[in-house]
Amino acid sequence: MLPIRQLVPASPFQHATPSLQRLGYKSRYGGKGFDTKILKKVVALRKKDEQERMEEDAILDTYLHALGMIEAPPEG
Template sequence: MADDSSNIDVLNSTAQSQLKSIIERVERLEVEKAEVAEQIKEVMAEAKGNGFDTKILRKVIRLRKQDRATRQEEEAILDLYLSALGEI
């Protein structure tokens, strides 16, 4: 940065305060996101230890996020494509 003291003058104190608040909130959320990711990793390790296929578990979770109509449409298109390729 060129001259930090002149750049600070560009933002008024309210804007500076808002900017600081936004950055701190995002930083806290990034920490929480990392913690949640670690917890998910631990649960998946537990599932794997119990004999479950984690790749399939992730697919089931992804599918459950979709509404039924969207999921059925994707499955129909997948079946169509596989059939066209002689895979079914």
């Protein structure tokens, strides 16, 4: 099996229209057994830089802790 980095390029549909992007994405990877919702999130995460992802994760952990969904936010 290929690594996810090879399966989901940084900009897989840079020349297609939005409707064709969705169609190609679902048919290409959904037909191979991949969860297209998760792959869509992976592509969105790859577009963000590491610092932005870390900030969003920290905020999400804070909210989850406030709601009692996790024990404590990770320190760091």
